[in-house]
Amino acid sequence: MDFATILQVLDSTVRLATPLLLACLAGLFSERAGIFDIGLEGKMLFAAFFSAATAAVTGSVWLGLLAGIVSSMVLAGIHGLASITFRGNQLISGVAINFLAAGLTVVIAQDWFSQGGRTPSLLGGARFNPITLPFAETLQPVPILGPVYHDLISGHTIPVYFAFAMVPFTWWLLFRTRFGLRLRAVGDSPEALDTAGVSVVATRYAAVAICGVLCGIAGAYLATALQAGFVKDMTAGRGYIALAALIFAKWRPWYALSATLLFGLLQAVALRYQNIDLGGIVVPVQVMDALPYILTVVILAGFVGRAIPPRAGGEPYVKER
Amino acid sequence: MGGDGQTGGRAAAPAIELKGISKAFGPVQANRDISLRVMPGTIHGIVGENGAGKSTLMSILYGFYKADAGEILIGGQRTQIPDSQAAIRAGIGMVFQHFKLVENFTVLENVILGVEEGRLLKPSLAKARGVLKSLAEDYELNVDPDALIEELGVGMKQRVEILKALYRQADILILDEPTGVLTPAEADHLFRILKNLKSEGKTIILITHKLREIMAITDTVSVMRRGQMTATLETAQTSPEELAELMVGRKVLLRIDKKPATPGRTVLEVENLRVTDEDGVERLKGVSLNVRAGEILGIAGVAGNGQSQLLEVLGGMIPGTGTVRINGDAIDLTGRHSDGQSRRARGIAHVPEDRQREGLIMPFMAWENVVFGYHHDPAYQKNRALMDNAGIRRLAEEKMERFDVRPPNPGLAARNFSGGNQQKIVLAREIERNPDLLLVGQPTRGVDIGAIEFIHQRILDLRDAGKAVLLVSVELEEILSMSDRIAVMFDGRIMGERLPGETDEMELGLMMAGMNGKAA
Numbered sequence: 001m002d003f004a005t006i007l008q009v010l011d012s013t014v015r016l017a018t019p020l021l022l023a024c025l026a027g028l029f030s031e032r033a034g035i036f037d038i039g040l041e042g043k044m045l046f047a048a049f050f051s052a053a054t055a056a057v058t059g060s061v062w063l064g065l066l067a068g069i070v071s072s073m074v075l076a077g078i079h080g081l082a083s084i085t086f087r088g089n090q091l092i093s094g095v096a097i098n099f100l101a102a103g104l105t106v107v108i109a110q111d112w113f114s115q116g117g118r119t120p121s122l123l124g125g126a127r128f129n130p131i132t133l134p135f136a137e138t139l140q141p142v143p144i145l146g147p148v149y150h151d152l153i154s155g156h157t158i159p160v161y162f163a164f165a166m167v168p169f170t171w172w173l174l175f176r177t178r179f180g181l182r183l184r185a186v187g188d189s190p191e192a193l194d195t196a197g198v199s200v201v202a203t204r205y206a207a208v209a210i211c212g213v214l215c216g217i218a219g220a221y222l223a224t225a226l227q228a229g230f231v232k233d234m235t236a237g238r239g240y241i242a243l244a245a246l247i248f249a250k251w252r253p254w255y256a257l258s259a260t261l262l263f264g265l266l267q268a269v270a271l272r273y274q275n276i277d278l279g280g281i282v283v284p285v286q287v288m289d290a291l292p293y294i295l296t297v298v299i300l301a302g303f304v305g306r307a308i309p310p311r312a313g314g315e316p317y318v319k320e321r
Numbered sequence: 322m323g324g325d326g327q328t329g330g331r332a333a334a335p336a337i338e339l340k341g342i343s344k345a346f347g348p349v350q351a352n353r354d355i356s357l358r359v360m361p362g363t364i365h366g367i368v369g370e371n372g373a374g375k376s377t378l379m380s381i382l383y384g385f386y387k388a389d390a391g392e393i394l395i396g397g398q399r400t401q402i403p404d405s406q407a408a409i410r411a412g413i414g415m416v417f418q419h420f421k422l423v424e425n426f427t428v429l430e431n432v433i434l435g436v437e438e439g440r441l442l443k444p445s446l447a448k449a450r451g452v453l454k455s456l457a458e459d460y461e462l463n464v465d466p467d468a469l470i471e472e473l474g475v476g477m478k479q480r481v482e483i484l485k486a487l488y489r490q491a492d493i494l495i496l497d498e499p500t501g502v503l504t505p506a507e508a509d510h511l512f513r514i515l516k517n518l519k520s521e522g523k524t525i526i527l528i529t530h531k532l533r534e535i536m537a538i539t540d541t542v543s544v545m546r547r548g549q550m551t552a553t554l555e556t557a558q559t560s561p562e563e564l565a566e567l568m569v570g571r572k573v574l575l576r577i578d579k580k581p582a583t584p585g586r587t588v589l590e591v592e593n594l595r596v597t598d599e600d601g602v603e604r605l606k607g608v609s610l611n612v613r614a615g616e617i618l619g620i621a622g623v624a625g626n627g628q629s630q631l632l633e634v635l636g637g638m639i640p641g642t643g644t645v646r647i648n649g650d651a652i653d654l655t656g657r658h659s660d661g662q663s664r665r666a667r668g669i670a671h672v673p674e675d676r677q678r679e680g681l682i683m684p685f686m687a688w689e690n691v692v693f694g695y696h697h698d699p700a701y702q703k704n705r706a707l708m709d710n711a712g713i714r715r716l717a718e719e720k721m722e723r724f725d726v727r728p729p730n731p732g733l734a735a736r737n738f739s740g741g742n743q744q745k746i747v748l749a750r751e752i753e754r755n756p757d758l759l760l761v762g763q764p765t766r767g768v769d770i771g772a773i774e775f776i777h778q779r780i781l782d783l784r785d786a787g788k789a790v791l792l793v794s795v796e797l798e799e800i801l802s803m804s805d806r807i808a809v810m811f812d813g814r815i816m817g818e819r820l821p822g823e824t825d826e827m828e829l830g831l832m833m834a835g836m837n838g839k840a841a
Binding site for chain 1: 383385404405406408409415417421422423424425426430431433434435436437439440441442443445485
């Protein structure tokens with residue numbers, strides 16, 4: 001394996017990790033506030049469809065992104081209504097959202113575009129195109145660093161840079177601001193926040209809204225940057241992988257980056273090496289494709305040490321007498 | 322009382338005045354036409370049984386509930402308290418029985434939560450650090466500002482709650498059952514803090530069911546019963562007996578009348594008992610004791626010093642090492658051949674400390690709960706496959722009658738009974754099996770005075786019937802009045818044994834804190 005190949009795999013890792021990272025951070029905001037969200041998948045799928053559909057019709061990827069965010073926030077609002085206002089079961093609400101998104105996207109796509117549940121392929125300005133960072137071409141001849149800068153760091157789409165910039169921002173927001181303090185408090189001990197005179201409901205809705213925005217961007221990225229249009233079930237379990245990464249990351253932003261990069265790497269390797277020959281035994285492509293999901297199961301089964309979720313996670317807040 | 326040295330002309334207005342407060346939850350009238358005046362710079366006690374409406378009244382004061390009728394005056398001003406924020410603005414601080422702290426935050430973060438200075442935390446944290454330092458000096462309220470809450474003991478957590486209130490510039494401090502979880506030394510320290518606060522002109526409302534504390538520290542006291550304020554008295558002019566009678570509505574025996582014990586043969590022998598928990602921490606470090614027939618051995622100690630593990634290992638819930646003999650025969654401690662079932666077969670009955678988690682299945686009906694653990698008994702079977710539910714129900718009804726469970730309805734789910742009646746259901750189940758040894762943990766935690774009397778009497782009856790009783794309680798008063806011998810536990814060890822007639826709370830309190838003059 002030469003240097004160029006490694007760079008290619010890493011480059012693909014970054015692109016594949018981006019939707020996972022955005023969804024993982026989305027889940028982080030929600031779960032840190034005590035709202036479990038297994039509806040990341042559904043929100044991403046919804047956003048993927050509406051962003052692709054809007055971009056296809058208007059020809060503008062930015063309008064597509066906006067539509068993706070709005071549609072994802074609508075689902076986030078439903079989840080918030082069910083789990084915060086009506087104090088329902090957060091898992092059931094999340095599952096319902098996933099089913100809703102899986103079904104609605106295909107039905108609407110068929111109705112609007114009649115292409116078997118797809119959107120038309122996106123071209124030109126209807127997609128996020130790679131941007132070349134300054135001096136990428138000039139610096140390319142520099143050994144090692146040049147290609148790293150040119151091939152790995154430069155040449156991604158805007159949502160990729162946004163996702164990676166979200167990591168330090170999320171950390172700063174959670175641990176250095178008043179909003180972050182309250183958000184973490186509401187996930188650990190809503191009664192403490194309540195008796196301190198801060199609204200539990202408002203804080204949790206804010207977290208769920210942020211979750212909706214980030215899922216929206218993740219979904220739009222899938223349909224308008226990673227691929228060129230929406231296809232049925234295109235999220236392919238990324239929402240669940242993001243949840244596993246979140247547990248792996250113990251609900252911390254920087255760990256979330258490492259966890260999603262690991263999953264991204266596995267996906268990149270699976271994409272590049274479809275059949276691996278291990279001294280006569282050929283590992284079939286299905287095994288490679290299944291790797292990220294196997295890792296997800298392993299992580300969810302708790303093989304990565306003790307991960308302590310936010311204490312009030314999953315529990316609706318009811319004032320006690 | 323009244324304007325004793327308060328700041329000049331404002332002394333006349335009460336710090337808090339409630340007029341005609343009423344609050345109903347559906348058909349239940351939790352508060353009925355309550356009026357109360359508390360003068361500034363005084364400590365006012367509120368006593369009453371569980372469900373008397375104390376907590377509802379305080380929740381109204383702290384903005385958790387809106388009263389159906391009545392008005393609140395703070396410092397003579399009519400004040401609306403629609404939410405906690407308004408209560409804080411009105412200068413009311415509340416220290417809840419169950420602390421409202423964020424466990425994985427530092428002390429500082431907890432103190433500033435909700436009253437941050439701006440969008441960024443840094444300035445707020447710096448300010449709070451300074452304020453905490455001066456509060457610590459003024460009131461003996463020392464806490465490490467950077468400690469995580471989860472690493473602090475209960476006494477410290479309570480101080481953080483008080484600091485939170487003071488940081489919000491509370492002039493009126495309400496404390497709900499503040500000493501329930503404290504050692505006598507910690508409680509004394511708390512009282513010193515409260516006296517310091519009082520001398521600074523703060524007003525303190527103390528909600529408690531411990532009449533001794535009311536007598537020791539309050540200036541005035543109000544009694545609540547069934548949602549009504551039945552009396553407000555000057556503490557100096559009343560007595561615990563009078564307060565108890567006002568609370569319950571009838572004469573109550575505060576001192577337990579018991580015959581001297583006539584201990585017989587040794588029923589339980591424990592030698593060098595050790596228990597290591599899942600985290601690898603040794604919780605029992607070689608405990609030896611024995612209990613004879615016809616006596617009560619009381620285990621005193623601050624919660625968390627191994628008493629729970631002692632009960633659990635004897636009751637077969639967790640494994641341990643060492644020797645335990647019941648009626649001379651060793652029992653298996655490895656956990657492989659033993660469980661609650663086999664312990665019961667050997668004549669050991671267990672009333673666990675946490676009745677809601679271990680003593681009862683809350684959603685199940687009372688008649689089911691009355692046979693749990695003994696449901697394999699052939700007497701409860703109709704034939705090989707079916708249980709004799711009708712028979713069990715009848716039996717349960719009789720037992721509930723005998724144990725004065727109210728309401729005596731076996732078809733009600735366990736969670737629908739009050740704490741005292743839940744405990745009576747557990748006791749009915751365990752005592753009526755006529756065990757040789759009764760293990761009983763915190764028999765009266767969260768139980769009303771009236772029911773306490775009944776429960777104590779039943780345990781004494783069992784003793785007088787020649788059975789052995791091992792009583793674990795964090796209530797020193799209960800240990801002192803019930804036990805024939807007292808063993809004090811600290812840090813997984815027995816610090817020593819005393820006879821109740823030859824010791825006092827002072828000595829036991831020191832032993833509970835790990836200080837011991839004479840070894841046992």
